Amino acid sequence: MIDFKALETLVWVATLRSFHRAADKLNTTQPAVSQRIAQLEAEIGARLLERESRQVTPTEAGRHVLDYAERLIRLRAEMLHGIADRSAIRGTLRLGVAETVVHTWLSRFVERMAKAYPRLALEIEVDISPSLRQRLIAQEIDLAFMLGPLGAPHLKNRPLCTYPLGFFASDSLGLPAGRLTLAELGAHPIVTFSRNTRPYLVIRELFSVSGLPPVHIHASASLATILRMAEDGLGIAAIPSPIAAEKLTAGELKRIDTTVQLPDLDFVAAWRATPDAATIEAVADLAGAAAAG
Numbered sequence: 001m002i003d004f005k006a007l008e009t010l011v012w013v014a015t016l017r018s019f020h021r022a023a024d025k026l027n028t029t030q031p032a033v034s035q036r037i038a039q040l041e042a043e044i045g046a047r048l049l050e051r052e053s054r055q056v057t058p059t060e061a062g063r064h065v066l067d068y069a070e071r072l073i074r075l076r077a078e079m080l081h082g083i084a085d086r087s088a089i090r091g092t093l094r095l096g097v098a099e100t101v102v103h104t105w106l107s108r109f110v111e112r113m114a115k116a117y118p119r120l121a122l123e124i125e126v127d128i129s130p131s132l133r134q135r136l137i138a139q140e141i142d143l144a145f146m147l148g149p150l151g152a153p154h155l156k157n158r159p160l161c162t163y164p165l166g167f168f169a170s171d172s173l174g175l176p177a178g179r180l181t182l183a184e185l186g187a188h189p190i191v192t193f194s195r196n197t198r199p200y201l202v203i204r205e206l207f208s209v210s211g212l213p214p215v216h217i218h219a220s221a222s223l224a225t226i227l228r229m230a231e232d233g234l235g236i237a238a239i240p241s242p243i244a245a246e247k248l249t250a251g252e253l254k255r256i257d258t259t260v261q262l263p264d265l266d267f268v269a270a271w272r273a274t275p276d277a278a279t280i281e282a283v284a285d286l287a288g289a290a291a292a293g
Contacts, residue, residue, distance in 0.1 A: 004076075006040040007069040009033055010048060011275060014066055016139060017055040025139075040065075073275035089279060090119035096132040096144040097124055099223050100163065101267060101291075104242050106145075109290035116286060120279075128194050128221060136270060143280050145287060147198050148268030156277075158269040158284045161291040163240035165199060165265055167256040168247070172233035179257045182207060186215040189235035194221045202263060203238050227253075240265055267291070 012022040013033065023030045041048050048062035058066055097106060106124075113122060127135070129147040136144050137152055149157045169175055173188060186207050193199045200219055207215040218235055220226050223243055230237035231252050237244070247253035269284035271277060 002040065002043050003036070004072070006036040006043075007065075008073055009036040010040060010062070011066060011069050011073055013037060013049060013056055014058050014062065015274060017057070019056065021139065070275045074278075077276045077278040089117055092121045092123050093143060093280070093283065094123045094141040095125070096135055096141040096146065097126050098129050098132065098144075098146045098267065099126055099221070100240050100243060100265070101145045101160075102126055103223055104163075105161070105291050105293075108293075109287050112286055112290055113283070117279075117283070128197050130196050133270070136272065139272070143269060143271045143283060145267060145269055148266055148270060150268065150270050154273050155270055156273045156281075158281075158288060160267045160269055160288055162264045162266050163242055165202065165238060165262040166241045166244070167236050167238055167258055167262075168230055168244045168253045169236045169256055170231055170233045170253055173236070175236075175256065179259050181259050182209060183212060185236060185256070185258060186212055189216040189218050190238055191218045191220065191226050191229045191235040192238040193219065193226075195219050198265065199238060206260060206262075238262075 009022060009026060012025050013019055016022050016025060019030050019033050019037075023033045026033070037049060044061070044065060046061035047059050048065055050057045050059055110122065113120070125141065132141070132144040132146045133150060133152065135141045136150075136155065145160060149159075167180075167185065169188075175188075176184065190203055190207070192203050200217070203217055207217070216235075218229065220229075223239065226237050226239055227243070227247060229235055231247065236256065237253070241255075244253055244255070248255065269287050271280045271284065
């Protein structure tokens with residue numbers, strides 16, 4: 001009789017392209033993984049995986065078995081999530097978060113998670129969206145709240161929220177009244193997110209218009225640093241509007257009206273489309289509700 005655990009092991013070896021990484025995922029040893037695959041191949045009567053190269057790849061027979069195995073695992077995950085008490089779901093969910101989310105609705109999400117999944121621990125890491133995408137693909141995190149959408153293979157997206165990008169500055173900068181042109185904005189340093197992030201690339205492209213003098217763009221991975229620099233009159237912050245809300249209310253920053261239209265920033269929940277992702281998808285839905293308020 002074919003062992004369900006052996007089918008699950010086959011799926012993860014094929015997904016991760018590695019016996020070692022599959023063993024880590026399944027919280028077992030590499031010899032145990034090899035033994036399960038060997039037993040499954042003996043039961044099926046065919047070689048299921050090619051082990052000659054550095055990356056493990058399924059054979060033709062292996063692809064056929066994988067198709068059935070993935071469906072079985074997906075159905076089991078959906079069944080368990082559908083009928084099980086959510087308070088009984090346990091483990092650790094590795095969550096990557098863009099800093100904009102940290103400063104807006106992450107606390108609300110964590111509170112709702114604690115109520116819905118009291119035994120599911122969150123391991124939260126804050127990073128820029130390009131790094132979160134790489135870490136998601138590399139299996140280093142399970143779920144990411146980040147700028148999107150993502151077009152990478154085997155990744156799923158769920159829209160979370162959209163924030164407008166805006167310019168904000170301190171009165172101490174002495175900006176003229178009225179709507180400012182690019183040239184008037186560019187007379188001062190622009191402070192925004194790290195290089196290779198979408199806001200940074202948007203700002204760089206915006207000020208690359210022919211005829212404008214060179215513009216100094218200061219990049220930082222810390223929103224607190226960006227806000228402090230703008231508050232101290234060291235530059236004009238280019239950040240999502242909700243981030244500046246408290247500073248606007250306190251009168252420490254003001255929104256700068258401009259003749260240019262900045263794009264909106266779309267945030268998504270992203271995760272790998274694996275057969276056992278039912279709980280992760282439910283958590284992504286919970287994040288959507290938290291983002292909406």
